[in-house]
Amino acid sequence: MKTQLKSTLMPLSLAIFFCGWLAINGFINVNQGGDKKWVAPDAEKNVKNPVKADDVNIPAGKTLYTKHCKSCHGTGGKGDGTKAAELETPCGDFTTDDTQKQTDGELHYKIKKGKDDMPSFEKKILADEDLWTLVNYMRTLKKK
Ligand code: HEC
Incomplete structure (x- = not known):
């Protein structure tokens, strides 16, 4: 039994x-x-960038980038900043098509909202214009 x-x-x-x-x-x-793929909502993708990337705006973008983004994303945007190794998610590589083929609206949304180890900058960088300025600067990091 x-x-x-x-x-x-x-x-x-x-x-x-x-x-x-x-x-x-x-x-x-x-x-x-x-x-795995981080995709912005369609409405956000189609938002037009109101800030012109010119000789004044690009250096302003660089200053913001150096202050807020470089520690993780690295000087050239390759995702090799000093903090990157401590993170659980890789930072991506801004020089690649993967990032560069996204619309300004999409990158703006991602900087604004954040995800996982990527902080939300909605409250840290108050002016929406600054977020677009960062998008403009990110375009200069594209692999030539
Ligand atoms: C604490 C580290 C950290 C800081 C600081 C940081 N990021 Fe990120 N970022 C990340 C990580 C990690 C990811 C990848 C998130 C994911 O895919 O889950 C990311 C992803 C992104 C993406 C999406 C890239 C893509 O190809 O989809 C953009 C855009 C971005 N970051 C811009 C910025 C900008 C601009 C700043 C500064 C204002 C910044 N990040 C500051 C860690 C950081």
Whole structure:
């Protein structure tokens, strides 16, 4: 009687254990790998940049970038800043098409809102104009 009970319970507990393992893995996938691409909402992508990138605006963008972004994204935007190694998510590489083919509106949205290790600058850099200025500066980091 005792052995019979054991032989029923063993496979059953194994099956339950396996289901739990599958569920946990599915959960991890959805929360990490599943949503890898960071995409801005369509409405934000289409917002036009109101700030002109000229000889005054680009140096202003550089000053803001050096102060707020360089520590993670690195001087040239390659994602090799001094803080980058401590982060859980890679910073990306602003010199690549991956970043450069995104619209101004999309980059503006990402700087404004942040995600994971990328801080939200909505409150830190108060003027919306400054966020667009940073987008303009990011365009100069494109690989030539
Ligand atoms: C504490 C480190 C840190 C700082 C400071 C920081 N970032 Fe980021 N940034 C990140 C990380 C990490 C990511 C990647 C986030 C992700 O994909 O989950 C990122 C992603 C981005 C992206 C999206 C890139 C893409 O290709 O989609 C933009 C744009 C960006 N950062 C701009 C900025 C700007 C501009 C500043 C300064 C105002 C800044 N970041 C400051 C860590 C940082």
